[in-house]
Amino acid sequence: MKIGIADTNFAWVDMASIAIGIIKENSKHDIERYTVPGFKDLSVACKRLFKEHNCDIVIAMGMAGGASIDLQCAHEAAMGIQMVQVEESKHIIEVFVFQNESDDDKELFDIAKNRTEKHTLNALALLKGKEELTKFAGQGLRQGKEDRGPINLE
Amino acid sequence: MKIGIADTNFAWVDMASIAIGIIKENSKHDIERYTVPGFKDLSVACKRLFKEHNCDIVIAMGMAGGASIDLQCAHEAAMGIQMVQVEESKHIIEVFVFQNESDDDKELFDIAKNRTEKHTLNALALLKGKEELTKFAGQGLRQGKEDRGPINLE
Amino acid sequence: MKIGIADTNFAWVDMASIAIGIIKENSKHDIERYTVPGFKDLSVACKRLFKEHNCDIVIAMGMAGGASIDLQCAHEAAMGIQMVQVEESKHIIEVFVFQNESDDDKELFDIAKNRTEKHTLNALALLKGKEELTKFAGQGLRQGKEDRGPINLE
């Protein structure tokens, strides 16, 4: 199978390299990479990875600045990604990191790394079938931070 | 008939198991389950449940965190679900629970359970025909909490 | 001609019955009704009323709660309705009532009734042709409340 990696120059962490490392450690899938200027360009990169490069799934990585206009742009990027994945019937695992998640560079890097690693494993799982992740259903898993865990009523 | 169940690892209540219990208690419909990482992945799960697994209706379950970016993501997830159901002309019953609905774990669990149960019954009703729910039209029904009831002018 | 009526169980006024009364009083058009749980399910109801039941126009009625998440959901419902009517090239007259329009049950009922009545007449007019409503162009007509009237510069 083939995994697409779409990433940006705008991001200030090279998340794609982290994702590629995880894929290579855990599978023998082929990888196609597509780098664009910013996250609003990811939708076309994803579509081309599906249509021209026959990817079975794409991991789309981006980072958003901290102003409210940046969140609006993130929304537009995410809507473009929804359009593509619905049209193609194939998953695009969106790995977005927001500057507002931390004021500290080290912490933001750790969030980006953790989110990328966990979501890359999610992509690998989704390639195995629709119930591969069912064992974790409703378990309060988180990417970028500690798992929340399920509500425990006892 | 076949009912699709799409759910997430992000949610911290296993709503799908509740839905499956209700379906089995109340019908002999087949069930197909598809579990994804988070609610933004539900649109593709729903589309595949329709296209590859021939589901007649899908119940899509997810939970949203309490930050404003989480509500923006919920909106993107919901828009993807609108796109799929409009394209397929088949209902996707969206069962979303928001962390902000309660600070109390027990109460949030009860909301999730009640909303899932009632909406699963709604899905079963919709499979019977377009006027199956007409007897409840304008009755102020609620999922996740007590019914509001209709305005009584007397 | 055939008019579709799409309504919800969530609403706490039975607007569909009001609309059906107005249609019967003023025309001999056939009526098809489709009742769904909430307004986010209206898009599919509308599409099916067009595709499976050959409706020429649909009146889609719903009510929204007063929290900000309810307004977000109303937006998603309205976007689904836009997608369907653009795809089908047929009007969907959206009759949405918002809880925030009045704290008083009686007043909210009157708003719902007035809006439904006037918009049902609008649907009947649109079926007659694209210039049937031109005589009211720019006249500041309102549904749910008194007409505003046009700006009078004299």
Add this chain to the structure above:
Amino acid sequence: MKIGIADTNFAWVDMASIAIGIIKENSKHDIERYTVPGFKDLSVACKRLFKEHNCDIVIAMGMAGGASIDLQCAHEAAMGIQMVQVEESKHIIEVFVFQNESDDDKELFDIAKNRTEKHTLNALALLKGKEELTKFAGQGLRQGKEDRGPINLE
């Protein structure tokens, strides 16, 4: 060539008549008019003006009330218009006036008139070709108010 005019009963200025006057003064193009209740109905009017009436361009006019829900509805109307013009590859010149632009009826009328006049001339120019407006590129033109003019660095 044929110009479509889509307008509403909700608006409290008859902008369509202003637009038609400008078209007749400045061209011999045919005109087709389509009047709908409110701006959320404009998307279908525009699509039908293109598909059934073979218009080459449409001018879509509407006015928005001053509450935040009115701005949400304006957004939905505008998104419907985006969907239609992208699908048809033909311009829809959107002439929307917002109640919040002025508290004064006379001033609001003048804004509506000025915006309609200038945008009608824009529509006529676009029919002449893709570079007809290039001479005004980056000139800070405004409709509804005085031109801003370009940044002058000298």
Add this chain to the structure above:
Amino acid sequence: MKIGIADTNFAWVDMASIAIGIIKENSKHDIERYTVPGFKDLSVACKRLFKEHNCDIVIAMGMAGGASIDLQCAHEAAMGIQMVQVEESKHIIEVFVFQNESDDDKELFDIAKNRTEKHTLNALALLKGKEELTKFAGQGLRQGKEDRGPINLE
């Protein structure tokens, strides 16, 4: 190859001329220009540059006023651009400048110029292939201001 340039009369900097200068300095690509009144008209200009003029990529330039309604309109413009680029599977490099980025005309001009120049070079790079920009992945590049640079953990 052919590069489309879509720009507006509303903008108060002639960004298209800056872009055309950069293209001519750095390539022998053909250029097609399309000027529209405002940024909400860019989606159709882009689609026509792809469909009628066979452009391989489009650079779409616009400026937004400072009121909240202007940001809503910018969102609608950006969504139209997402729709077109997803449909065509071709990049539209969106170069939007917001009045709120600076109160100072000179500074705003410099932002517009810098953003246009850098994004035009991005467009040229994207035409060379999907990994042309990979060397800058995660490097915190910015258009309109100084690069942020990557997080340096040492």
